[in-house]
Amino acid sequence: MGRRFSMRKTGALILAVLFIFSGCSAGTEETPKEPLRAAIFYRSDIWVQDINIMRQIADSIEKNLTGHYEVALSKYGTEGLSVTDAVNTAIDMQTDVLIFYSINSETALESYRGLKNKGIQLLLVDGDLEESGRFAYIGTDNYTSGQQANDAIVDTMGTECCVAVLSPALETTLCSVNARLKGFEAAAEASGLIIDAYCETSYDSLTAIERVKKLLDTHPDVEVLYCTEAVSGQAAADVVHARGLDDEIMVITYDINESMKDDLSSGALDLTLAQNTEEIGKACAEALIRLAHDRSAEKGDDVYFDCTLVASEDLKGEETNER
Amino acid sequence: MKDKIKYRSIKQKMFWFSTLLICLIVVFFLLIWGGNHYLFQQQDRLLKVQQHFSTLVYGLGEADSALYSFAQKSTDELKYKCRASLDSVTEASRQLSELVHKPIFVDLNYMVQTYTNAADQLLSARGLETGRMLSMYHACTEHLQIIESLMHEYNYEVDNDRFEREQQLVQLQEIINEIMVGACIALLGVCALFFLSFSRHITKRIVLLTGQAEKISQGEWNTAVPGQIEVRDEVGVLAKAFYHMLEVIHQQIEQLKRQEAMERHLKEAEVAAANMKTRMEHAQLCILQSRVNPHFLFNTLNVIAGQAAEEAAFTTMDMLLETADYLRYSLNKLDKIVTLKEELQNVEDYFQIQRRRFRERIQFSIEYEETVSHLKIPSMVLQPLCENALIHGIMPMKSGGSICLRTKMCGQQVQITVVDNGAGFSPERLSEILERLNNKDYDDAQGIGLYNILQRLRAYFNENVEYSITSTPGIETNVSLCIPAVMSTEKGEECDD
Numbered sequence: 001m002g003r004r005f006s007m008r009k010t011g012a013l014i015l016a017v018l019f020i021f022s023g024c025s026a027g028t029e030e031t032p033k034e035p036l037r038a039a040i041f042y043r044s045d046i047w048v049q050d051i052n053i054m055r056q057i058a059d060s061i062e063k064n065l066t067g068h069y070e071v072a073l074s075k076y077g078t079e080g081l082s083v084t085d086a087v088n089t090a091i092d093m094q095t096d097v098l099i100f101y102s103i104n105s106e107t108a109l110e111s112y113r114g115l116k117n118k119g120i121q122l123l124l125v126d127g128d129l130e131e132s133g134r135f136a137y138i139g140t141d142n143y144t145s146g147q148q149a150n151d152a153i154v155d156t157m158g159t160e161c162c163v164a165v166l167s168p169a170l171e172t173t174l175c176s177v178n179a180r181l182k183g184f185e186a187a188a189e190a191s192g193l194i195i196d197a198y199c200e201t202s203y204d205s206l207t208a209i210e211r212v213k214k215l216l217d218t219h220p221d222v223e224v225l226y227c228t229e230a231v232s233g234q235a236a237a238d239v240v241h242a243r244g245l246d247d248e249i250m251v252i253t254y255d256i257n258e259s260m261k262d263d264l265s266s267g268a269l270d271l272t273l274a275q276n277t278e279e280i281g282k283a284c285a286e287a288l289i290r291l292a293h294d295r296s297a298e299k300g301d302d303v304y305f306d307c308t309l310v311a312s313e314d315l316k317g318e319e320t321n322e323r
Numbered sequence: 324m325k326d327k328i329k330y331r332s333i334k335q336k337m338f339w340f341s342t343l344l345i346c347l348i349v350v351f352f353l354l355i356w357g358g359n360h361y362l363f364q365q366q367d368r369l370l371k372v373q374q375h376f377s378t379l380v381y382g383l384g385e386a387d388s389a390l391y392s393f394a395q396k397s398t399d400e401l402k403y404k405c406r407a408s409l410d411s412v413t414e415a416s417r418q419l420s421e422l423v424h425k426p427i428f429v430d431l432n433y434m435v436q437t438y439t440n441a442a443d444q445l446l447s448a449r450g451l452e453t454g455r456m457l458s459m460y461h462a463c464t465e466h467l468q469i470i471e472s473l474m475h476e477y478n479y480e481v482d483n484d485r486f487e488r489e490q491q492l493v494q495l496q497e498i499i500n501e502i503m504v505g506a507c508i509a510l511l512g513v514c515a516l517f518f519l520s521f522s523r524h525i526t527k528r529i530v531l532l533t534g535q536a537e538k539i540s541q542g543e544w545n546t547a548v549p550g551q552i553e554v555r556d557e558v559g560v561l562a563k564a565f566y567h568m569l570e571v572i573h574q575q576i577e578q579l580k581r582q583e584a585m586e587r588h589l590k591e592a593e594v595a596a597a598n599m600k601t602r603m604e605h606a607q608l609c610i611l612q613s614r615v616n617p618h619f620l621f622n623t624l625n626v627i628a629g630q631a632a633e634e635a636a637f638t639t640m641d642m643l644l645e646t647a648d649y650l651r652y653s654l655n656k657l658d659k660i661v662t663l664k665e666e667l668q669n670v671e672d673y674f675q676i677q678r679r680r681f682r683e684r685i686q687f688s689i690e691y692e693e694t695v696s697h698l699k700i701p702s703m704v705l706q707p708l709c710e711n712a713l714i715h716g717i718m719p720m721k722s723g724g725s726i727c728l729r730t731k732m733c734g735q736q737v738q739i740t741v742v743d744n745g746a747g748f749s750p751e752r753l754s755e756i757l758e759r760l761n762n763k764d765y766d767d768a769q770g771i772g773l774y775n776i777l778q779r780l781r782a783y784f785n786e787n788v789e790y791s792i793t794s795t796p797g798i799e800t801n802v803s804l805c806i807p808a809v810m811s812t813e814k815g816e817e818c819d820d
Contacts, residue, residue: 037426072426076476089469092437093430 035072036292038123040099041086044077051230051255053275054101057125057139060281061099061288068285070292087111090120096295097121097288102129102175123287123300125280127175135291136300138283140275142176145307146183149252152271152309153224154191157250162221163188164197166212166236167228177228180254184226197222201232208235216243227253233272234260241268256310264312273307280305333525333556340517347513351506358499365492369485372422375415376481379435380474382412387467390442394460397449405446409439423484431470431477438466528558532565539569544576608657621647638679645675656702660783662811663730663737664696670705670728677713685717686725695730695737699811701779707772708741708802716745716800732808740803747796757792773802780806 040061042054058075065071074095081089083103090098091114098115102108102124112132115122121135128137153163165181172178188195199215201208212235216222225240227233233253237260240249246267253260256274263269283303291297386408393401416435420428441463448459535546548566553559624647631640649672656665667689674687687709709726717724729740748756760774780788789805 035426037429039426039430072429074426074430076427076473078472078476081472085469085472088465089434089473092434092466092469094433094437095430 033070035070036097036288036295037072037074037093037095038097038099038288039074039076039090039093039095041076041078041081041089043080045079051257051260053126053255053277056277057281057284058099060278061284062281064282064285065288068289068292071285071288073288083108084111087115090115091118094118095120097123097135097291099123099125099284101126102132102134103127103173104129104131104175104178105173108132108173121291121300123284125284127177127179128302129175135298136287136302138287138303139280139305140176140307141304142179143183143186144304145254145273146180146185147187148273148307148309149180149226149271150184150187150191150193152252153226153250154193156270157224159192159194161193161223161250162196162219163193163224163226164199164215164219164222165195165226165228166199166201166208166215166232168201168203168208168232170198170200180228184228201227201235203231205231205235208232209238212236212239216240216245216249222249224250224252227251229253230255230257230260233269234263237263237268241266254307261315264310264315267312270311272310274310275307276305330554330559331556333558336521336556340521344510344514347506347510351503351510354502354506355499358495358502362492362495362499365488365495368422369488372419372481372484375418375422376477378411378415379419379431382408382415383435383438383467383470386412386442387464390445390460390463394445394456395453397456402446402449405442409442413439423480425480425484427473427476427480431473434466434470434473438463438470441466525556525558528562532558532562535569536565544572548573605658621651624650642676642679645672645679648672649676653703653706659702660699660811661702662696663691663698663700666700666702666705667691667696667728667730669703670709673706673709674726684722684724685713686727688725688727689729690727691730692732694732695808697811698737699809700806701783704776704780704804705739705741707776708739708804711772712741712743712745712800712802716743716747719746733805735808736805737808738803738805740801742799742801744797744799747794747798747800748792749796753792753794760790776804780804784809 040054040058042052042058055077058073062073062075065073074093076089078085083100083105084107086098086100088111098120100122109129109131112122112129112134116133122132124132124134124137125139127142128134128139130137153161165184167177167181169177170181185195187193197215197219199211201211208231212225212232216239225236227236230253233251233255236251236253240246240251241263250270251268252271252273253269254273254275256272260269260272264272280303283305287300287303291300386405389401389405389408393405412435416428416432420432441459445456445459445463448456451459538546546569548570554563624643628640628643628647631637631643649669652665652669652672656669671689674689677685678687705728709728712726717726724743724745726741726743726745729738729742731738756773760777777788777790784807787807791803792801794800
């Protein structure tokens with residue numbers, strides 16, 4: 001009798017717990033909402049995919065959004081997508097957020113403004129452009145990275161060295177490269193470093209190599225090659241190494257991949273400013289989650305990341321770890 | 324407190340096991356069915372995704388072509404065609420966004436909606452000039468181009484989705500196969516375990532019972548009975564009944580043993596009492612004999628016989644001598660074993676005395692074979708028989724009568740018959756006499772001499788005595804005894820006084 005009573009009590013207790021638990025869970029359950037839709041476009045036809053910063057950032061955002069169903073991220077690898085195309089696509093697909101890079105042109109600005117009109121937030125991740133009416137900028141502080149490059153050159157070579165600046169387009173609308181160049185120039189002027197030559201390379205590697213060769217031919221006294229992006233940097237390293245000028249010419253550029261690590265190890269490349277794409281992606285994911293919970297937010301927090309200076313010495317530890 | 328053992332019949336056990344087995348099989352088939360259902364669903368889904376994507380791609384081309392034609396020539400037929408294409412595209416993109424849970428298909432759905440909205444504007448602008456219509460068509464095309472620029476992504480995702488799902492389905496199929504095999508093995512295991520334990524549980528006790536029953540059948544009644552029997556099922560009931568029966572048999576055997584011992588003691592006491600009675604009677608006889616002083620009596624009779632001879636009363640002298648002989652035998656041979664010849668002589672003496680008494684009225688005769696002379700017999704058996712015939716048969720008659728004593732060998736036995744032609748017994752009287760003779764509880768004090776004769780003969784010949792009495796009143800009464808022929812030793816057996 002006693003046992004039967006205790007069994008009944010236990011059953012009642014289990015039912016009560018289940019009831020309370022279901023009640024609590026029903027109470028705490030959030031009202032299902034449509035997820036915040038975000039789209040990011042990167043170039044799938046880019047020459048060196050492993051230094052495709054937009055793709056790296058897209059991958060990082062996707063990784064950091066795992067399990068956050070309040071944000072639905074669409075990743076698109078496209079061939080030569082312009083700002084206008086990206087914006088029109090975002091408008092057509094009625095996305096909530098467009099994650100993109102910045103181009104400083106009238107057309108681009110008009111497109112960005114078109115986004116604003118359609119109620120689509122713009123999250124810039126590669127090159128800041130406040131005029132775009134962006135929701136936030138989360139990415140590398142390119143201007144500061146130019147200063148970092150200047151400081152590294154001054155530290156290594158002093159201010160009396162002969163410096164040449166290499167960039168795919170000197171009058172580029174690409175905000176990231178533009179900001180780096182401006183930052184470098186400002187810092188150089190401040191530190192007394194004189195820029196002896198400017199070389200307009202190309203986004204095409206072969207063309208870039210030819211132009212670097214021409215530069216060295218015309219400026220044999222160049223001691224420092226400051227490259228505003230990776231294609232120019234790799235071209236410069238290739239030419240310097242090919243001519244056996246590893247010790248005479250300092251090459252400094254941006255971003256890092258396996259090929260550049262080899263160049264660093266061989267001495268063809270002296271320094272590179274690696275962008276912290278992993279952290280940028282993480283910060284973007286956090287910003288998107290915040291926006292998903294507060295759709296009415298008009299402005300997000302800007303987050304700037306410094307580049308990491310990587311020299312051949314820094315790779316030795318990494319190699320050891322790998323071994 | 325000891326838990327009460329629950330009674331569960333074999334039928335109940337079988338029922339519960341069958342229920343459990345059926346449940347397991349149902350669960351097993353549900354699992355298989357669920358797994359297969361899921362597989363079919365997923366395969367169906369894959370086909371649908373492919374179908375909707377193809378419809379979308381084909382429909383976009385169809386819609387573009389139809390819209391271009393409509394922009395040039397706005398007819399109802401073209402409008403209907405445009406509408407049909409746009410509807411199929413819209414439905415396909417909607418289905419895709421629902422089937423493939425990836426954000427880019429939601430994007431595609433929205434892009435298709437945007438395109439459809441633009442196309443709707445074109446379709447609703449019927450009647451405008453061709454230039455305007457074509458301009459609107461180009462606006463639609465811009466939206467279409469955006470979709471087409473991303474089509475490789477969708478194509479890739481559809482392929483990727485199919486690949487991933489197929490991989491999952493293969494894995495699921497493998498899991499289902501493993502579950503099927505595992506469940507089959509588990510089911511078989513459960514069945515085997517149950518039947519093993521069940522048969523062991525049942526047969527163990529049945530074998531024990533059978534063994535004990537076999538011992539009992541061989542006469543080993545001292546088989547131990549267990550103290551407590553667990554009655555859990557029918558076998559328990561059977562065992563309990565069997566051991567209960569065994570216990571009852573044990574008790575009855577004990578009771579019979581006690582009863583037998585008591586009866587033996589009783590019989591011994593009875594024999595002792597009888598012996599005691601005989602000894603007392605013998606003592607009384609001896610006392611009587613000593614009181615009578617037979618030698619004095621015989622001497623006196625001899626003196627009287629001598630006096631009768633001197634007085635020439637020879638008849639008196641003969642009578643006295645015969646009486647003396649008769650009394651001597653009666654007193655000396657009482658309770659002794661004598662030869663049949665001595666016994667016949669005593670009867671002859673008795674007859675002689677009675678002849679002198681009844682003279683010619685009664686005929687006395689003795690017929691015997693010489694071979695019976697030396698056979699043994701307790702004394703004073705024949706004379707009382709003859710005396711009975713005289714007193715109860717002949718004397719009640721007014722005249723005449725004969726008594727004949729016959730002895731003859733009949734195989735290993737001697738037949739002694741006393742025949743008289745006296746009054747005899749009526750059938751009722753004869754039945755009464757025979758009943759009293761057959762009654763073992765008969766008290767000899769009631770006075771039948773024949774009863775005492777039979778008792779003495781039975782005692783001597785170990786009950787191996789037969790008798791018969793037949794009577795036809797006034798014609799013949801026949802009392803017959805049949806006793807074993809036992810030869811006498813030289814001196815015979817005597818009373819131990």
